[in-house]
Amino acid sequence: MGGGNGQKSATKRERNAAKLAAPKGSQLKQNQAAMTLKCNVCLTTFVCTSKEQQLKDHQENKHPKATFEQCFPDYQKA
Ligand SMILES: [Zn+2]
Incomplete structure (x- = not known):
């Protein structure tokens, strides 16, 4: 007597794709x-x-x- 023992292994793993935001803190020193x-x-x-x-x-x-020149006389227009 072979009892069909259907073992259902629910191995569905929901993988949450973590959205990694690119850290921008490294640019702080350059900006300063x-x-x-x-x-x-x-x-x-x-x-x-x-x-x-x-x-x-x-x-x-x-x-x-x-005027713009009065505010930024050192600004060099490209
Ligand atoms: Zn100003």
Whole structure:
């Protein structure tokens, strides 16, 4: 008498794919070292790699009466 002993082994393992966010903390030191661009009006420092639009936004928002050159005389346009 062969009793069919159907052993069902539920081996379904749900693997949760952990979404690893790329750590960006390593760029912090580089950013600090690149803080060379300074607003001449309020002396706020910017990363030298800041885009011109970002600097323009600062100038228009903070110093609407000043010109872009007055705020960032050292900024070299590409
Ligand atoms: Zn400013």
